[in-house]
Amino acid sequence: MPGLESLRLDHAPALLAFERENRAWFAASVPDRGDAYFEEFEERHRALLDEQETGAILFHVLVGDDGEILGRFNLVDVADGSAELGYRVARKAAGRGVATAGVREVCRLAARVHGLRTIRAATTLDNAGSRAVLARTGFVPVGEETFDGRPGLFYVLDLGGSFGRERSGTES
Template sequence: MPALTPAVQRLRADHAPALLAFERENRDYFAASVPDRGDEYFARFDERHAALLAEQATGLCHFHVLVDEDGRVLGRVNLVDVADGSAELGYRVARSAAGRGLATAAVREVCALAAEYGLTELRAVTTVDNAGSRAVLARTGFTATGELVLDGRPGIAFVRPL
């Protein structure tokens, strides 16, 4: 199978149809490891997308999508809760693109962008049983800082200076 070479792009209004398709196609896959977004998310997707763009314009968040050469969204990498030079990293990759190093490459690229946004530190959390996410964080320079409870499940907090 050929290597995937999607581009990391800052979220824009015209990403909405491909992003909605990505979320719908992968809903069950994502719900196995993170809380489901719920039916309301899909019913009000356009409204939510516009709100994300407005929030991004304030500088409080930086949203990114991984888009292949056909315009399909294969993943998301977001920086949220920007304050005092720090932000929380979150990411998800389509089932069809998992296990190919895509998340690692995308997180590395967004870490570089985070420095360009003026950030000096990123935080992340994942559940203990999400070995794939823990591996991505380790490969991209994050270190564990402690345990926590994440949606009722044991989790780990991470940090990465930029």
């Protein structure tokens, strides 16, 4: 059964494979990372892990039983009890509830482990899958915006309700 894990140094090979295999799939709904991302992947991965140590960003990967990465679920701009959610799921895992389960779990961790109170997210109007995931996980649209020339929505999730505020002190 896939499990959500905090991003670690040893995830690098599987994460790079995930990004390469799904590059065109992701580029259909979000801006492409560009060639430099792949050429400088190892250095970037180490730098992100260093930044993660500050608590300003919290990266998670959904890892399958075989060690393959099926998705990324990131909390960035963590400050004052709030963060912004970003996520992407492998094409072969799309449409199977993986994104919804990953978003639910990262929200649970955000509330119970990291003590966050709200999470923000955004997506374009033409990304029906992402809008559905956000709706299913309790995010509420709060405003409109244009992303790379495409109309979109901002969302907010109050973590007080079903995610609880108690802190366990450990990730599970």
